[in-house]
Amino acid sequence: MNKKFFLYPFLALTILLLSACGDDDDGDDSTPARDRGEEAIAAQLEIETYLGSHFYNYEEFANPPADFDNKVRIDTIAGENADKIPLLEQVEFKIVQDRFEEDVEYKLYFLKVTQGGGDSPNFPDIVNVTYDGFNLEGEVFDSSLIPAQFDLTLTIDGFQDVLVEFNGASVIIDNPDGSISYENFGIGAMFVPSGLGYFDNAAISSSLEAYSQLVFTFQLIDARVGDQDNDGIPSIMEDLNLNNRVDDDDTDEDLRPNYFDSDDDNDGRPTRDEIEIDSQGNITFPDVDGDGIPDYLDADS
Known part of the structure; x- marks a missing residue:
């Protein structure tokens, strides 16, 4: 058609x-x-x-x-x-x-x-x-x-x-x-x-x-693909508890769910600056302090 x-x-x-x-x-x-x-x-x-x-x-x-x-x-x-x-x-x-x-x-x-x-x-x-x-x-x-x-x-x-x-x-x-x-x-x-x-x-x-x-x-x-907060992370990846909802994932508990929060851990560094995106659009999540929590979700990283 x-x-x-x-x-x-x-x-x-x-x-x-x-x-x-x-x-x-x-x-x-x-x-x-x-x-x-x-x-x-x-x-x-x-x-x-x-x-x-x-x-x-x-x-x-x-x-x-x-x-x-x-x-x-x-x-x-x-x-x-x-x-x-x-x-x-x-x-x-x-x-x-x-x-x-x-x-x-x-x-x-x-x-x-x-x-x-x-x-x-x-x-x-x-x-x-x-x-x-x-x-x-x-x-x-x-x-x-x-x-x-x-x-x-x-x-x-x-x-x-x-x-x-x-x-x-x-x-x-x-x-x-x-x-x-x-x-x-x-x-x-x-x-x-x-x-x-x-x-x-x-x-x-x-x-x-x-x-x-x-x-x-x-x-x-x-x-x-939705990225409502333009932080570089597709909103589907911000469903951290995998329940097919994004309104209940709020890492820093600031009443703004992660998919609508450009600083997910509220550490003053934008989420976009705490992830890495290559030329093909693949995303990696650094963990500089090695505590198993990616930097963009870790306020003390």
């Missing part, structure tokens, strides 16, 4: 960036938030009911019409569409842990139409995507027709958890007219339970109520 976009300096400042950090169970001060475990069970039932009664335009992807835009479109199985294959028979899922209660898990469903042939993002990377976001009633609350850039550490958890399963474009072409074309990019959809979305936050959009289950159809155009 091939799709052309005219790109401009663009950082999407949309509600998608109101991430899981907004899932702090504040909601309405007068109403306690629902139990996250009970809500996870209810959300799964809602989503599976939706998947059993809806289909996507798989026939268009199998036999693309002229000027097909490679967008996933979802509709109800009814009337002239009564014989369509339900999404429930075509989706995959992964088990994802709740970010707030360790004993709560979600069955996160996603539809993989095209894997994509380029780079696949890690969870703290930067991506460019086109997408439509809507609730289970089909009401759109957010969308971008041109590639929108997102820091995955700032998106809702479900969005982050699914995009890492896809790859960006394998071919990027600079056209004479100034546009850029992409080929073989990731295409899919995700079905996000409220606990991996906005949970009890009902102030996101007039189209969303508290505890809404979400659907995103998307095209993953490309991905690049």
Whole structure:
């Protein structure tokens, strides 16, 4: 597949960036938030009911019409569409842990139409995507027709958890007219339970109520390695406890996690000056005092 976009300096400042950090169970001060475990069970039932009664335009992807835009479109199985294959028979899922209660898990469903042939993002990377976001009633609350850039550490958890399963474009072409074309990019959809979305936050959009289950159809155009603090260490390497989160790794306990802290050990020397990067981009971590702690994490080195 091939799709052309005219790109401009663009950082999407949309509600998608109101991430899981907004899932702090504040909601309405007068109403306690629902139990996250009970809500996870209810959300799964809602989503599976939706998947059993809806289909996507798989026939268009199998036999693309002229000027097909490679967008996933979802509709109800009814009337002239009564014989369509339900999404429930075509989706995959992964088990994802709740970010707030360790004993709560979600069955996160996603539809993989095209894997994509380029780079696949890690969870703290930067991506460019086109997408439509809507609730289970089909009401759109957010969308971008041109590639929108997102820091995955700032998106809702479900969005982050699914995009890492896809790859960006394998071919990027600079056209004479100034546009850029992409080929073989990731295409899919995700079905996000409220606990991996906005949970009890009902102030996101007039189209969303508290505890809404979400659907995103998307095209993953490309991905690049995240280094949010520009310290020379990719943020994926700043997940020191290897729990697929970077917000809880804070070596110097200054309330700035390492991936967003240019001096990880707070010794006055920037992290970038305490590592070595060769001409191929390989990183080594000196340990001048030989105590087994690399200098950039060792305040007395």
